[in-house]
Amino acid sequence: MKALWFSVLPCLFLLLACLALAEEGLEFPSFDGKDRVIDINDRNYKKALKRYDMLCLLYHEPLSSNKELQKQYQMTELVLELAAQVLEDKDIGFGMVDSQDDSKVAKKLGLEEEGSVYIFKNERVIEFDGELSADTLVEFLLDLRAFDRMEEETRLIGYFKGEDSEYFRAFQEAAEHFQPYIKFFGTFDKGVAKELTLKMNEVDFYEPFMDEPVTIPGKPHSEEDIVEFVTAHRRPTLRKLRAEDMFETWEDDMEGIHIVAFAEEEDPDGFEFLEILKEVARDNTNNPDLSIVWIDPDDFPLLTTYWEKTFKVDLFKPQIGVVNVTDCMAEHAGR
Structure with missing residues (x-):
């Protein structure tokens, strides 16, 4: 059966050798007016980090007197508020850090680029490089949360140029040999690959409960290369x-x-x-x-x-x- 795939993270795909129902797009409610985004400062940032399983922070420049920039700031704040509303029961918090008023906090947290969104999870910091819209941000955070909860599963992740890449097709065909027991993920996105420390045509093998993946040697890989490696390493410790x-x-x-x-x-x-x-x-x-x-x-x-x-x-x-x-x-x- 030909492998089908559907989006799991923005530009990260899960390959399946079975039929899958298409996921419906996220439906967003109207903003209810309740303030959920935290104004992060030196007094509350530690509490916020401990409170949430995942904390999403926008590092922004000081509020300008320019009306256009003020409007843009308000729209960005609304994006965070709407995302916080949708994810209120998911143990994901949101905050804003002013680069001028909260410069000490920014330095402690390692925030450097104004306008960037930083996600704190456990001891990791992930910079969000996607479009700053509520649906994109929510989708990314939910999928990041789900991906990190796959600790107990064997999985492979590869970075490829595109859907037409011969190495992606080889990866796709290799996935068919191990479904549904081993999950295969692929990404075409440079930003996602950077977070996963993947180079072009590189494939990482994640064993259950291990801190670090094993990179399959000898990239780029044929279908046979991947099948041989997974077969030899599929029994977890x-x-x-x-x-x-x-x-x-x-x-x-x-x-x-x-x-x-x-x-x-x-x-x-x-x-x-x-x-x-x-x-x-x-x-x-x-x-x-x-x-x-x-x-x-x-x-x-x-x-x-x-x-x-x-x-x-x-x-x-x-x-x-x-x-x-x-x-x-x-x-x-x-x-």
């Missing part, structure tokens, strides 16, 4: 068992066994245990003999009792052990 691909994960064992870790992410002990697992995985990502399957019991409430009886463990606290896949599958099949 740490992966989460998910309902949509649990059988594929379970069958991808290491000579009949799995190292299985049970931990509830929402539980403090489970979260701490999971963070340790991530560190172990990152320190051993080049070890082909290490593969850990993380299971969050909250995701499989109907299987919890079965797992406790089969593995003889108490899933109210984190557990880790070696599982014989054949014995477990045989016992499960006999039930």
Whole structure:
């Protein structure tokens, strides 16, 4: 089946080897008049950074006495207010930083270019280079938020000249071999590529829970190059068992066994245990003999009792052990 694609980030495309419904454009309400954009200053900027999962700041020049410039400023402020209204329940905040009155804050935050929008997420700063309109900004922020929440998924991202590029087509064809289990993203946009530190025709491979991607060597790549690399690296050091691909994960064992870790992410002990697992995985990502399957019991409430009886463990606290896949599958099949 020929791969189809739809927009995920502005100029970043997700390649699918299955039919996809076209996403409808964002519908924006009229501005309700409520002030949501924060006037960022030296007293409140730390609180704002802690309050939101993502903080979007416009670094602007001082308000001019020129009426045309004042009108332009008001229109820009309205764009931010409308975006803040639409994203009010998404844990995304908006603020404005005056380059003159708040120069100390700007220096602390690393704001340099007047008229630019800076997005603060965790310890990263991303400069928004797109059109400063409410729909474009909202779309970018939502997709950036969604993309960053794909930590537990294997994915590839490539930068290409355009849709007609032979290397993009090779990338597209390679995606068909791994759908729907591995996601392939492509961008034609220089600004997006810069944020992702991608060079032309370069492809990065993201393993679940890893801090940094691995760049596939030897660009530009043919379909066969990409398929060969992904096939050799597709088994993650740490992966989460998910309902949509649990059988594929379970069958991808290491000579009949799995190292299985049970931990509830929402539980403090489970979260701490999971963070340790991530560190172990990152320190051993080049070890082909290490593969850990993380299971969050909250995701499989109907299987919890079965797992406790089969593995003889108490899933109210984190557990880790070696599982014989054949014995477990045989016992499960006999039930």
